[in-house]
Amino acid sequence: MSTSPSGPGSTQAPGREPVGSRPAKRRTARDHAPITLTGLAVKVVLLGLVAGIAIWAAFPLIEAGKWAGLALLVATTAGLFHLYLTRRHVPAKYLVPGTLFLIAFQVVPVLYTAGTAFTNFGDGHRGDKQGAIVAIQTASVKQVPGSTEYALSVATEGDPATGPLVFLVTDPAGGAVSVGDGTGLRRLDAGEVTVAPGGKVTAADGYTVLNFGQASARSQEITDLVVPTAGGALRSSGLSRAYEGKAVRAYDAGCDCVRDSETGRTWTADESTGSFVAADGERLAQGWKVGVGLRNFTRVLTDPNISGPFLGTLVWNFAFAVGSTGGTFLLGTFVALALHSPRMRGTNLYRVLLILPYAMPSFAMLLVWRDMFNSDFGLINNLFGLGVNWFGEEWSARAAVLLVQLWLGYPYMFLVATGALQAIPRELTEATSVDGASPWQSFRAVTLPLLLVALSPLLISSFAYNFNNFNAIYLTTEGGPFPADNPTNGATDLLITYTYRLAFGGQGAEFGFAAAISLFIFAIVAVVSAVSFRRTRKQEEVYA
Amino acid sequence: MTALTGTPVTGGTAGAPPANRNGTGRRNRWFAQVGWRHGVAVLAVLFSLFPIVFVLSAALNPLGTLSSTALVPNSGVSFGNFTELFGRTAFARWFVNSLLIAGLAALASITLSALAAYAFSRMRFRGRRVGLLSLLLIQMFPQFLAIVAIFLIFTTVTDLWPAVGFNTPWGLFLLYLGGALGVNTWLMKGFFDTLPRELDESATMDGATHAQIFFRIMLPLVAPILAVTGLLAFIGTVNEFLMANVFLTDTGSKTLAVGMYGLLQGDERNNNFGIFAAATLLTAIPTVVVFQFLQRYIVSGLTAGAVKG
Numbered sequence: 091m092s093t094s095p096s097g098p099g100s101t102q103a104p105g106r107e108p109v110g111s112r113p114a115k116r117r118t119a120r121d122h123a124p125i126t127l128t129g130l131a132v133k134v135v136l137l138g139l140v141a142g143i144a145i146w147a148a149f150p151l152i153e154a155g156k157w158a159g160l161a162l163l164v165a166t167t168a169g170l171f172h173l174y175l176t177r178r179h180v181p182a183k184y185l186v187p188g189t190l191f192l193i194a195f196q197v198v199p200v201l202y203t204a205g206t207a208f209t210n211f212g213d214g215h216r217g218d219k220q221g222a223i224v225a226i227q228t229a230s231v232k233q234v235p236g237s238t239e240y241a242l243s244v245a246t247e248g249d250p251a252t253g254p255l256v257f258l259v260t261d262p263a264g265g266a267v268s269v270g271d272g273t274g275l276r277r278l279d280a281g282e283v284t285v286a287p288g289g290k291v292t293a294a295d296g297y298t299v300l301n302f303g304q305a306s307a308r309s310q311e312i313t314d315l316v317v318p319t320a321g322g323a324l325r326s327s328g329l330s331r332a333y334e335g336k337a338v339r340a341y342d343a344g345c346d347c348v349r350d351s352e353t354g355r356t357w358t359a360d361e362s363t364g365s366f367v368a369a370d371g372e373r374l375a376q377g378w379k380v381g382v383g384l385r386n387f388t389r390v391l392t393d394p395n396i397s398g399p400f401l402g403t404l405v406w407n408f409a410f411a412v413g414s415t416g417g418t419f420l421l422g423t424f425v426a427l428a429l430h431s432p433r434m435r436g437t438n439l440y441r442v443l444l445i446l447p448y449a450m451p452s453f454a455m456l457l458v459w460r461d462m463f464n465s466d467f468g469l470i471n472n473l474f475g476l477g478v479n480w481f482g483e484e485w486s487a488r489a490a491v492l493l494v495q496l497w498l499g500y501p502y503m504f505l506v507a508t509g510a511l512q513a514i515p516r517e518l519t520e521a522t523s524v525d526g527a528s529p530w531q532s533f534r535a536v537t538l539p540l541l542l543v544a545l546s547p548l549l550i551s552s553f554a555y556n557f558n559n560f561n562a563i564y565l566t567t568e569g570g571p572f573p574a575d576n577p578t579n580g581a582t583d584l585l586i587t588y589t590y591r592l593a594f595g596g597q598g599a600e601f602g603f604a605a606a607i608s609l610f611i612f613a614i615v616a617v618v619s620a621v622s623f624r625r626t627r628k629q630e631e632v633y634a
Numbered sequence: 635m636t637a638l639t640g641t642p643v644t645g646g647t648a649g650a651p652p653a654n655r656n657g658t659g660r661r662n663r664w665f666a667q668v669g670w671r672h673g674v675a676v677l678a679v680l681f682s683l684f685p686i687v688f689v690l691s692a693a694l695n696p697l698g699t700l701s702s703t704a705l706v707p708n709s710g711v712s713f714g715n716f717t718e719l720f721g722r723t724a725f726a727r728w729f730v731n732s733l734l735i736a737g738l739a740a741l742a743s744i745t746l747s748a749l750a751a752y753a754f755s756r757m758r759f760r761g762r763r764v765g766l767l768s769l770l771l772i773q774m775f776p777q778f779l780a781i782v783a784i785f786l787i788f789t790t791v792t793d794l795w796p797a798v799g800f801n802t803p804w805g806l807f808l809l810y811l812g813g814a815l816g817v818n819t820w821l822m823k824g825f826f827d828t829l830p831r832e833l834d835e836s837a838t839m840d841g842a843t844h845a846q847i848f849f850r851i852m853l854p855l856v857a858p859i860l861a862v863t864g865l866l867a868f869i870g871t872v873n874e875f876l877m878a879n880v881f882l883t884d885t886g887s888k889t890l891a892v893g894m895y896g897l898l899q900g901d902e903r904n905n906n907f908g909i910f911a912a913a914t915l916l917t918a919i920p921t922v923v924v925f926q927f928l929q930r931y932i933v934s935g936l937t938a939g940a941v942k943g
Binding site for chain 1: 667668670671672674675678679681682683685686688689700701703704705746747749750752753754757759762765770771772774780781782783784786787793794795808809811812813814815816819843844845846848869872873875876890891894895898903904907910911913914917918921922925926
C-alpha cells in the first residue's frame with residue numbers, strides 16, 4: 091500500500107498538530123496517575139489466566155519433547171508478564187493481544203504458503219527423497235496372484251512397548267507356525283505354540299504376544315516391518331493378517347536410481363523436479379519436495395494449457411467484481427434515491443422489507459438460488475415458463491451468478507446510500523434549485539459527487555471482497571460450466587475458486603502452483619486497492 | 635431521482651394555485667413526484683422478497699422436495715419439515731455451535747481490534763504507520779489459501795492439545811481470532827479518530843490513566859458502533875463456510891453452514907430441500923430480528939465502512 095492513507099492527512103486535524111510535545115506531558119501525567127484497585131485486580135486475574143494457560147500448554151510439549159515449542163511458550167509468557175508489569179511500552183499493551191493471534195494464525199500460515207509457491211509441494215511431492223524411496227519400494231511389494239495369506243500375531247522377545255517386533259504367522263495350508271523378523275522367516279515347533287481355531291497364534295514360548303491395544307500403539311512399526319522370504323517379502327495387512335508379496339522395485343544408491351527387477355527398467359533421480367524419471371521421460375508418481383524457483387510463476391504465463399484459460403479467468407474475474415459492485419451500487423443507490431423524499435409515505439415499511447436479503451444467511455441463500463436456477467424443476471424456469479439450462483451455458487451461468495450477487499448485495503448498498511443521502515445537507519440541493527438548476531443538474535453536480543465521496547471507500551472494499559468472493563461461485567455454479575477439453579477451469583471460475591480446485595481438487599493437489607497463483611491474486615488486489623485508495627481523498631481524511 | 639431536489643420548488647408551486655388543476659393533471663404530477671417512487675419501491679420489494687417467499691413455501695411444503703415446491707404452497711401447509719429437521723439431523727447442535735463460536739469470536743475480535751484501534755488512533759509510537767499498512771496488506775491476502783498451512787499447524791496442535799484441535803469449537807474460535815485485527819482495526823480507528831481529542835486530554839489532566847480513558851471514556855462513546863460491528867462480525871462468522879468445512883468433520887461439532895451444506899449434497903439434494911429451507915428460516919430469524927432493531931445504527935456503521943462477511 092502507499093503511504094498516503096496514514097501519513098500526511100494528520101494536518102487536516104488541527105488538534106493533532108503538536109504531536110511532538112505531547113508524549114512528554116502525557117508520560118508525567120501517567121506516572122503520577124494512581125494505580126486503581128480494579129485495574130490491579132483485573133491485571134492480576136488476566137495474568138493469572140495467562141500463566142494458567144501456559145502451564146496447561148507446557149505439559150504436552152514436555153511430554154512430546156518439543157523443546158523449541160516450549161522455549162517459544164516460555165518466552166511469550168515471560169514477555170507478556172514483562173509487558174504488563176512495567177509502566178512503559180503503553181502502545182504495545184494494547185496491540186499485543188490481537189497481534190499474537192494475528193501472527194500465529196494468519197501471518198505464519200500466509201508466509202508458509204508464500205514459501206511453498208517456490209516449491210513443487212503437492213500430491214506426490216510432500217516429503218523428502220528418502221520418504222519417496224520408501225514409498226516406491228513399499229508400493230511395489232505386490233500381493234501377486236496366488237500369494238499366500240497368513241493369520242498374523244505380532245510378538246516380541248522383550249517388553250511389549252519397546253522390544254523388537256516379530257511376526258508369528260500360521261501357514262493356512264499346513265498350519266505350521268513361523269516367526270519372522272527383518273532378517274527372515276524361521277519355522278517354530280508345533281509344541282512351542284498355542285494356536286487359536288482361526289489360525290492366530292495366541293502364545294509362543296520365549297515370545298510375548300502383543301494384545302490389540304499394544305499392537306495398535308505400534309502400528310506404524312508393524313506396517314514398516316518387512317520380512318524377506320524366498321519368494322519376496324512378508325508384510326502385514328492390518329494387525330491380524332499378513333501376505334507374502336514381492337517388492338519389485340528397489341533403490342540403487344550407486345546409480346541414484348530405482349530399478350524394477352521384473353522389467354529391468356530404471357528411473358534416475360532428477361533433483362531439479364524432485365522425481366525419478368525414466369529414459370523415455372516417464373515419471374514415478376512418488377517424488378519429493380524440491381525448490382523450483384520461479385517456475386510456478388512462469389508456468390502461469392508460458393504454459394499454453396494454463397495461460398489461455400488463466401487470462402480468460404482473469405478477465406471474467408474483473409468483470410465479476412466490477413459487475414457485482416457496480417450493479418449493487420447502481421440499483422441500491424437508485425432505490426435509495428427513490429425512497430429519499432419528504433413526500434414519500436411508508437418508507438420505513440419499504441426499508442424493512444428491502445433489507446431482508448441482507449439479513450438472511452448468505453451461504454444458505456446462495457444454495458437456494460442454485461436450486462432456483464435448476465433447469466428441470468427450478469423456480470425461475472417454472473415461473474417464467476422457460477427451459478433454460480442456466481448453469482449449463484457459459485453466458486447464462488455468468489448472468490445468473492451476477493443476478494444472485496445483485497440480490498445479495500444491493501440491500502447493503504441501499505442502506506449505505508440511504509445513510510449517505512441523509513448526511514448530505516438539504517441546504518445544498520435547495521441552493522441549487524434556487525439558482526435555477528434542474529433536478530438532474532443538481533443531482534449530477536451536487537448529490538452524486540457527495541455520494542461518491544462517501545461511498546467510494548466502500549466501493550473499493552466491496553470490489554476487493556467480490557474479487558475473492560469464493561462462496562458466490564463455489565456454492566452456486568462451482569465454477570462450471572466447464573469446456574469439454576479443460577475440466578479445471580470453468581466459465582464462471584474466479585481465480586480463487588480455480589486456485590482452490592488446483593490445491594484441493596480431485597485430480598492431484600498442486601499446493602505450490604496454487605500458492606503461486608494466490609500470490610498473483612494478492613498482487614492484483616493490492617495494486618487495484620492501492621491505486622484507488624490513492625485517488626480517494628476521503629480515505630485519506632478518515633484514515634489519517 | 636428527478637424530484638429529489640425539485641421537491642421544494644414544485645411543492646411550493648403546487649401548493650400555491652391548487653384550484654386550476656384538473657384531476658388528470660394532478661394525477662400526472664403526483665406520479666412524477668411520488669408515484670414512480672412507490673413503483674420503484676414495490677418492484678424492489680418484490681425482487682427482495684420472492685426468494686424468501688420461495689424458502690418459506692418450501693419450508694411449509696409437506697412433500698419437502700425441490701421439484702414439488704412452487705412460489706405459493708399449492709399442496710397444503712405443514713410443519714413436517716421442521717419436526718423432521720430436529721428429528722433427523724443434529725440441527726439443534728449446529729445452531730448452538732454456531733451461536734457459541736460466532737458469538738464468542740465476534741465479542742473477542744471486537745475487543746482485540748478496539749484495543750489495537752485505540753493505540754493506533756491516540757498514541758504515536760515507532761512502527762505505527764508500518765503496523766497500520768501491514769494490517770491492510772495482510773487483509774488482502776486471500777487468507778483461506780493458507781488453509782494447507784493451517785491444516786498442518788492444527789494437525790500438530792491436535793496431537794499436543796486435543797482440546798483446541800480439530801472438531802472442537804475452541805480451535806475454530808482461535809483460528810477466527812487470527813483474523814480479528816485485520817478486519818476491524820481500520821474501521822474502529824476511524825471511529826476513534828472522530829472523537830475529539832480534548833476529551834481524553836482533559837481526562838489525562840485530571841489524572842486518569844490510559845486504561846481509564848479507554849474503558850471509561852472512549853468505549854462508552856463508540857458503544858453503539860461497536861455493537862453493530864460486532865453484529866456484522868457475528869453474521870460474517872455464522873456464514874463462514876470454508877475454514878469450518880475443513881475444520882469440523884464430526885456431525886456433532888459442525889456449524890450451521892457446514893451442516894446445512896451437507897444436507898444438500900449428493901442424492902439427497904432434491905429430497906432434503908424442504909428441511910433445508912426450514913433450517914434456513916430458523917437460522918435467519920435471530921438475525922432478522924436484531925437487524926430490524928438495530929437498523930438505525932447499522933446504517934451509520936455501514937457508512938463508516940463495515941462490510942458484511
